[in-house]
Amino acid sequence: QAADGAPAPLFPFTELKAGTDERHHVAPGHDAEVLIRWGDPVLPGAPAFDPQNQSAEAQAKQFGYNNDFVGYFPMPGAADPAAHGLLVVNHEYTNEELMFPGLGRQDTKGVAFKGMNQALVDIEMAAHGGSVIEVRRVDGKWAVVPDSPYARRITAMTPMTISGPAAGSERMRTQADPAGRTVLGMINNCAGGTTPWGTWLTCEENINYYFSGKLPEDAPEAKNYKRLGLPANAYAWGRFHERFDVTKEPNEANRFGWVVEIDPFDPTSTPVKRTAMGRFKHEGAAGIVAKGGRYVVYQGDDQRFDYVYKFVTEAAVAADPKANRDILDRGTLHVARFDADGRGTWLPLVHGTGPLTPENGFASQADVLIETRLAADLLGATKMDRPEDVEANPKTGKVYVMLTNNVSRKADQADAANPRGDNRFGHIVEFTPDGGDHAARGFGWEILVRCGDPSIAAVGATFSSATTRDGWFGMPDNCSVDAQGRLWVATDGNSASKTGRADGVWAMETEGAGRGTSKHFFRVPNGAELCGPYFTPDDTTFFVAIQHPGEADEEDPNAAPATFEAPATRWPDFRDGVPPRPAVVAITKQGGGRVGT
Numbered sequence: 398q399a400a401d402g403a404p405a406p407l408f409p410f411t412e413l414k415a416g417t418d419e420r421h422h423v424a425p426g427h428d429a430e431v432l433i434r435w436g437d438p439v440l441p442g443a444p445a446f447d448p449q450n451q452s453a454e455a456q457a458k459q460f461g462y463n464n465d466f467v468g469y470f471p472m473p474g475a476a477d478p479a480a481h482g483l484l485v486v487n488h489e490y491t492n493e494e495l496m497f498p499g500l501g502r503q504d505t506k507g508v509a510f511k512g513m514n515q516a517l518v519d520i521e522m523a524a525h526g527g528s529v530i531e532v533r534r535v536d537g538k539w540a541v542v543p544d545s546p547y548a549r550r551i552t553a554m555t556p557m558t559i560s561g562p563a564a565g566s567e568r569m570r571t572q573a574d575p576a577g578r579t580v581l582g583m584i585n586n587c588a589g590g591t592t593p594w595g596t597w598l599t600c601e602e603n604i605n606y607y608f609s610g611k612l613p614e615d616a617p618e619a620k621n622y623k624r625l626g627l628p629a630n631a632y633a634w635g636r637f638h639e640r641f642d643v644t645k646e647p648n649e650a651n652r653f654g655w656v657v658e659i660d661p662f663d664p665t666s667t668p669v670k671r672t673a674m675g676r677f678k679h680e681g682a683a684g685i686v687a688k689g690g691r692y693v694v695y696q697g698d699d700q701r702f703d704y705v706y707k708f709v710t711e712a713a714v715a716a717d718p719k720a721n722r723d724i725l726d727r728g729t730l731h732v733a734r735f736d737a738d739g740r741g742t743w744l745p746l747v748h749g750t751g752p753l754t755p756e757n758g759f760a761s762q763a764d765v766l767i768e769t770r771l772a773a774d775l776l777g778a779t780k781m782d783r784p785e786d787v788e789a790n791p792k793t794g795k796v797y798v799m800l801t802n803n804v805s806r807k808a809d810q811a812d813a814a815n816p817r818g819d820n821r822f823g824h825i826v827e828f829t830p831d832g833g834d835h836a837a838r839g840f841g842w843e844i845l846v847r848c849g850d851p852s853i854a855a856v857g858a859t860f861s862s863a864t865t866r867d868g869w870f871g872m873p874d875n876c877s878v879d880a881q882g883r884l885w886v887a888t889d890g891n892s893a894s895k896t897g898r899a900d901g902v903w904a905m906e907t908e909g910a911g912r913g914t915s916k917h918f919f920r921v922p923n924g925a926e927l928c929g930p931y932f933t934p935d936d937t938t939f940f941v942a943i944q945h946p947g948e949a950d951e952e953d954p955n956a957a958p959a960t961f962e963a964p965a966t967r968w969p970d971f972r973d974g975v976p977p978r979p980a981v982v983a984i985t986k987q988g989g990g991r992v993g994t
């Protein structure tokens with residue numbers, strides 16, 4: 398309480414000015430320092446980053462491209478668990494035009510990159526996946542521990558196990574894997590989650606980009622692939638690796654689009670694709686223990702008019718981490734229906750129930766999971782405006798759904814949970830599980846905020862009147878709830894031409910009189926989006942991932958094309974000949990204490 402009896406502001410920090418330029422900026426009183434960049438060493442023996450002489454061998458030992466999800470695991474037994482731990486980082490995708498000299502501007506709209514060759518494709522494949530790094534804060538400054546025994550690179554070539562109900566299905570079998578139980582690599586790993594038993598959940602999102610070729614209309618997987626936009630022919634991989642050509646290996650694409658579970662504390666462990674959690678364009682997988690002890694993982698399927706899911710384990714989470722090793726293999730996947738009366742229902746995706754029968758093309762639970770979207774269509778789930786992160790707030794029991802935008806929704810397609818046609822700026826839905834139980838079937842919901850510029854009436858934004866002209870944002874994407882139960886929203890899609898501001902982080906009040914008030918905290922350099930915000934357990938460090946710095950402003954017809962030679966910024970090195978480098982940044986409060994206070 399403040400002295401006059403008014404509630405103390407939840408976010409007392411001094412607000413950052415919105416805007417765009419070539420650098421990153423954080424609210425006054427904070428430091429924001431680059432921790433690790435694309436090309437920095439991860440594994441022992443990794444060569445120094447040399448953008449003019451790249452190789453797949455070097456890249457497989459170096460930090461990958463386009464860092465997205467970031468998760469922090471305190472080192473067991475550490476003197477200060479908030480100053481020593483493992484950082485796990487997703488490497489979602491690659492920007493060839495910014496990575497490779499001489500490639501020039503590329504047309505990614507359905508045309509595989511023309512200038513690509515096998516050497517460049519192999520570098521790209523090694524730049525995908527994830528990294529595990531050991532990090533330590535010494536004298537207030539974070540650094541990567543060199544030659545750590547935990548250090549690991551996971552790429553598009555790393556052997557993985559397929560587990561759960563779809564493992565071994567005929568539709569998962571390929572020439573290289575006649576058993577349908579092992580696969581090389583994970584791709585387009587967007588957001589994710591960390592589990593209480595110490596594992597990293599990393600989510601395959603836009604897997605359609607990597608596959609090429611044209612499937613005949615009557616091919617067995619034609620309907621399945623069409624629903625996922627497969628193949629999208631956006632990358633050249635299929636020209637050099639036949640498994641990514643759907644005409645050569647028609648089932649390979651069924652082995653992508655899953656949630657992958659990885660034990661970061663065992664660098665020899667085999668990553669596992671957990672098929673029980675469904676196959677779609679997974680944004681993230683943020684979990685929480687439900688009242689009865691079962692684990693609930695919320696998941697968004699990031700596509701216009703796609704769905705929000707949750708997976709509920711069959712077993713309760715055990716105290717012994719080892720006992721939870723395969724807990725994500727058994728459980729029930731549900732999809733959300735949001736009704737106009739503010740109520741909602743989780744619809745179970747269980748073979749043999751309702752329309753999920755052989756007559757409708759589902760011969761087994763494997764079929765339901767491989768074609769999760771088609772199963773959810775039949776159940777009548779609510780078509781949402783691109784569901785991105787879905788995170789529960791352990792302090793309040795509420796769950797926040799980031800709906801980033803949907804310009805394809807027509808006014809007459811608006812519904813209560815997606816109330817705007819031509820929804821350019823997105824919104825956030827908040828729901829409360831019945832009985833405070835995340836495993837419950839029913840929930841109540843409302844809209845926390847409709848995003849966009851509140852000073853333009855036609856936009857229909859609903860930020861509180863206490864929100865300043867720097868405080869509003871559009872296109873919510875990732876989010877994080879800190880240890881105090883405060884919501885932090887990261888965005889993807891703000892730009893000089895769209896909103897007059899760069900992407901970044903905004904602190905969002907969700908409770909009490911300040912509900913709906915947003916405050917600008919951090920912003921990214923030109924062309925970048927803000928991913929993976931993640932706090933250490935005591936909120937003293939806030940890790941953020943700066944993805945694809947230097948991209949051109951797509952919405953601006955006058956913007957010059959961005960290339961290796963002429964990027965929109967050379968952040969963070971600012972050296973001639975060195976391209977922009979996606980990087981993880983550690984934000985701390987000057988003089989110590991919780992970030993954002």
Ligand code: FEO
Nearest residue numbers: 587602680699785
């Ligand atoms: Fe990879 Fe939905 O953002």
Ligand code: CA
Nearest residue numbers: 587785874875
């Ligand atoms: Ca995202």
Ligand code: CA
Nearest residue numbers: 874888889926
């Ligand atoms: Ca995004």
Ligand code: CA
Nearest residue numbers: 489889926944
């Ligand atoms: Ca992205």
